[in-house]
Amino acid sequence: MEKLAYDAVQETLYREVLPNGLEVVVLPKEGFQKTYATFATNYGSVDNRFSVGSEPPVKVPDGIAHFLEHKMFEEPTGDIFAVFASQGASANAFTSFDRTVYLFSATEQIEANVETLINFVQNPYFTDANVNKEKGIIEQEINMYRDNPDWQVYFGLIDAMYHKHPVHIDIAGTVESIYQIDKETLYRCYNTFYHPSNMVLFIVGGVDAPKMLEFVRRNQAAKTFEPQGEIRRYFDEEPPTVKIPRKEVKLPVSLPKMMFGFKDAAAGLQGRALLEQEVVTKLMLDAFIGPSSALYQELYENDLITDSFGNEFNSSTGYSFTVFGGDTPKPDELLARFKEAAQEAVEKGLDQAAFERSKRKKIGGYLRMLNSPESIAGEYTKYRFRGSDMFELLPLYESCTLEQANARLREHFKPEQLAVSIVTSPDR
Structure with a gap:
């Protein structure tokens, strides 16, 4: 033992x-x-x-x-x-x-x-x-x-x-x-x-x-x-490009649903490298468009998003991608403003105060999670099978820098890696 x-x-x-x-x-x-x-x-x-x-x-x-x-x-x-x-x-x-x-x-x-x-x-x-x-x-x-x-x-x-x-x-x-x-x-x-x-x-x-x-x-x-x-x-070699830039499906919905995100062109990280990528990406996403960010508030106040809007980063040893989205009355306007904001962030970088706020938020959420046996049980094997350790997340969150987050943003937010999925009502 x-x-x-x-x-x-x-x-x-x-x-x-x-x-x-x-x-x-x-x-x-x-x-x-x-x-x-x-x-x-x-x-x-x-x-x-x-x-x-x-x-x-x-x-x-x-x-x-x-x-x-x-x-x-x-x-x-x-x-x-x-x-x-x-x-x-x-x-x-x-x-x-x-x-x-x-x-x-x-x-x-x-x-x-x-x-x-x-x-x-x-x-x-x-x-x-x-x-x-x-x-x-x-x-x-x-x-x-x-x-x-x-x-x-x-x-x-x-x-x-x-x-x-x-x-x-x-x-x-x-x-x-x-x-x-x-x-x-x-x-x-x-x-x-x-x-x-x-x-x-x-x-x-x-x-x-x-x-x-x-x-x-x-x-x-x-x-x-x-x-x-x-x-x-065994997996076939995955091309770096997205398969379809935009995909639309018709279903009866009261408001259009839209999700969009960036595919990582290169995948295959394992162990600690995969864990580090997850930490810096989640911090970057929260600072850029998390619920307390200036961009989120702008989108909400302009009726481009509802409180269903969120983001996530999904990764494993063979793939990784970000997802943004939720219900939106104006999918094309939302997408246009997101692209504009993403380009601004690539050029100017993230706000220092927003990044530090996101760090405190993520660290607090992680510590709260450790008080939930159910959450620990759900998370432990996810990281174990990827060759990493969920109990190493705290020092990684603490040591992550704004420079790392900006570098990850520039690496990931590439227009050619963006794909869009929309579900709209048949009468739209």
Whole structure:
């Protein structure tokens, strides 16, 4: 057992890699009644072409990671949600571009719930019948999101940005792709990506760390997992340009929805470099167009944006991009003013006072997040799978300079890397 002390944030993690390769991390929070646990695999929607060890690469249907997540909750004995509920726990799961996470929260029977979480994720149950049944359920989900304006404007933007990288494909896949999924392909993906050596179990809350680690050790020692070779992921080379500068969809909406953003021409950062890029980008975005910025207030006062307007930076080892947007009564006017302001910022740089205010805001938000076991549990594996550490964010925020933020702004705010996605009513 390894003890990791983070003095700057007064947190201590207990970490151990078990003989089968499973990484177990426990963060005790003295005085907290609720415990959160996540069992996560380094496997997301973009991982549709891969190989293991010396095996040749295999291409699997889009949406299979999400499909697997759905099927994992079905056990021969019934619905696993009912088991968690009987033990006083609330369970859930989600699939993102680069990970799949199973989780629960509870204030009682923690060991029983940890055991249930581990055991059901390590006990797949796929049959021809239950796989075929799930296709209809996911088809309905895909069709539901097809009519969702917020979903369409967001994924419309990513699709406009990317030519080849699978990040532009809906996490659930397409109706055509999910009907290509069969039991054998599910088991192949499961056996590849759900091997303990590709997973992290993270537990945070009112728990005794040594006792919990010993409990997990015993659970895993009773199971047999064959050693697995290195997982390799394959992606086509992504052109630096955006695929479509502007994409527009017609759906019944009371106000147009617009999202726009810049695609990073060069991706592939890993570990600390990726973490540093995230920190400086988020600070730059908040100083430039965050809710307390002069530009945000101007746009709001001129009725170009509503309080739904926001921004985010999405990055992983193979892609990174910014997103701005929300509801707007005047999409073209908003876009024109944004471009003008972005050019001004490139030429003159960010305001020093605004940048310092953003630093204080981000540091305060980070420290508040550390008081939420749920937030910590949700964030830890995201950074872990990217080769970095969420507990290193504070010193990076503290040391980031205005010069770094301005350099990142000039690097990222390039007109040829800008894409736009708009959802408007058919009668507009």
